Amino acid sequence: MKTLNDIDFKSKKALVRVDFNVPLNENFEVTDNTRIKAAKPTVIKILEDGGSCVLMSHLGRPKGIQDEFSLRHIVDEVEDVFGVEVGFVNNCIGPEAQKAVAALEPGQILILENLRFYEEEKKGDPDFAHELSLLGDVYVNDAFGTAHRAHASTATVAKFFPDNKCFGALMAKEIESIKRVMESGEKPITAILGGAKVSSKITIIENILDKVDHLIIGGGMTFTFIKAQGGQIGNSLVEEDKLELALEILKMVESKKVEMHLPIDAKIADAFNNDAKTTIAAIDEIPDGWMGLDIGPGTIEKFRAIITSSKTILWNGPLGVFEMPTFSEGTIAVGKAIAEATKAGSFSLVGGGDSVAAAKQFGLAQKMSYVSTGGGAMLESLEGKLLPGIAAIMD
Ligand code: AMP
Numbered sequence: 001m002k003t004l005n006d007i008d009f010k011s012k013k014a015l016v017r018v019d020f021n022v023p024l025n026e027n028f029e030v031t032d033n034t035r036i037k038a039a040k041p042t043v044i045k046i047l048e049d050g051g052s053c054v055l056m057s058h059l060g061r062p063k064g065i066q067d068e069f070s071l072r073h074i075v076d077e078v079e080d081v082f083g084v085e086v087g088f089v090n091n092c093i094g095p096e097a098q099k100a101v102a103a104l105e106p107g108q109i110l111i112l113e114n115l116r117f118y119e120e121e122k123k124g125d126p127d128f129a130h131e132l133s134l135l136g137d138v139y140v141n142d143a144f145g146t147a148h149r150a151h152a153s154t155a156t157v158a159k160f161f162p163d164n165k166c167f168g169a170l171m172a173k174e175i176e177s178i179k180r181v182m183e184s185g186e187k188p189i190t191a192i193l194g195g196a197k198v199s200s201k202i203t204i205i206e207n208i209l210d211k212v213d214h215l216i217i218g219g220g221m222t223f224t225f226i227k228a229q230g231g232q233i234g235n236s237l238v239e240e241d242k243l244e245l246a247l248e249i250l251k252m253v254e255s256k257k258v259e260m261h262l263p264i265d266a267k268i269a270d271a272f273n274n275d276a277k278t279t280i281a282a283i284d285e286i287p288d289g290w291m292g293l294d295i296g297p298g299t300i301e302k303f304r305a306i307i308t309s310s311k312t313i314l315w316n317g318p319l320g321v322f323e324m325p326t327f328s329e330g331t332i333a334v335g336k337a338i339a340e341a342t343k344a345g346s347f348s349l350v351g352g353g354d355s356v357a358a359a360k361q362f363g364l365a366q367k368m369s370y371v372s373t374g375g376g377a378m379l380e381s382l383e384g385k386l387l388p389g390i391a392a393i394m395d
Helices: 034-048 071-082 094-102 126-133 156-160 169-182 202-208 222-228 240-254 297-308 329-343 354-361 375-382 388-394
Strands: 013-017 052-056 086-089 109-112 138-141 165-167 189-193 214-217 259-261 265-269 278-282 291-295 312-316 347-350
Touching: 013 034, 034 052, 034 071, 034 169, 071 086, 071 109, 086 094, 094 109, 126 156, 138 156, 138 388, 156 388, 165 169, 165 388, 169 312, 169 347, 169 375, 169 388, 189 202, 189 297, 202 240, 202 375, 214 297, 222 240, 222 291, 240 259, 259 297, 265 297, 291 297, 291 329, 297 329, 312 329, 312 354, 312 375, 329 347, 329 354, 347 354
Parallel strands: 013 052, 013 138, 052 109, 086 109, 138 165, 189 214, 189 312, 214 259, 312 347
Antiparallel strands: 265 278, 265 291
16 A cells, blocks of 8 residues: 655655545635645645645536636635645646646645536546646545545546555545454454444445444434334334345344344434433334434443443444434444543544534544544445545555
């Protein structure tokens, strides 16, 4: 795995694919600069080595050239975060971009215009990728958030740098964290899978059954497993067409070393509403008219014990409807248990969508070993797929 340390950037122009797809408000101000901060270590390392950076990214989903999606809007924020002056050029290919790159001195940064102003970007078009490749001596991919896309700037362009390409610091960290859970994690390894549906997590479940010692299931997908086993789930979320699949998973688990842990009780509500009437019920005795919206106190205790005695922990998906305070307790408790284990020396990875949002919302993100920056990319990695953006650098 080639990283920044394997390349001498002195006097080189590094073409760096970053993920600056940040949210903007109606005044085109950046409202969350997490992704810009995430790219900083790579950029600063290249500059300190005596190189310069040509940064390329997409922003939003423009249809052709649309000023509202111009990366020009984020230049000030990038300057603030990096603490370095940043140039901008109105195009991401062609003579204008080439001229701006030619004028770049060591220690300088240039941001190219939105890659998705060209439809060739998403098509992975080789001619467009070749045009991009003219803008650097070295190609660095640090955009984990788009690593699962085979686009021109994330995958195709790498072909034009057979010996001069590497992962950026963020990409390297993401890849190492996944490896640490899936390949080289200290045992016992525990995966916590929550969220709404079994259907969206099935490939992850299949992929990790051989890799973990404990599989904790929570969230809405619990009830498909409980109903499949004949339990009463009232009006809880269920995927009727996945009941067979749930039974197959339970059978698969029996033949493996992994222990699967389903909730034993639930906080149930008489409506999908923060102010609904609530009570606690056994997970398989939920009366009609009621639905399980969070794990119950017995489950919290059970899960806590497993988590705090684990050495490696993966968390994907909330344990309940954490967006409503009444049903956030289980997600908070599990997050706290992971934080506690981490403090005691365990490795924890939080990745893939809503668990990241939950960890941030409840002030737990800083207490985890690593919080992934890529939603879809992390999910596909956990499914065992080799992401195009990663494969292109490994080639
Ligand atoms: P996912 O995107 O599959 O990780 O699902 C996340 C969503 O699952 C969140 O919006 C949660 O509110 C929702 N969720 C978690 N637990 C439950 C539950 N018991 N019933 C319904 N939705 C749930």
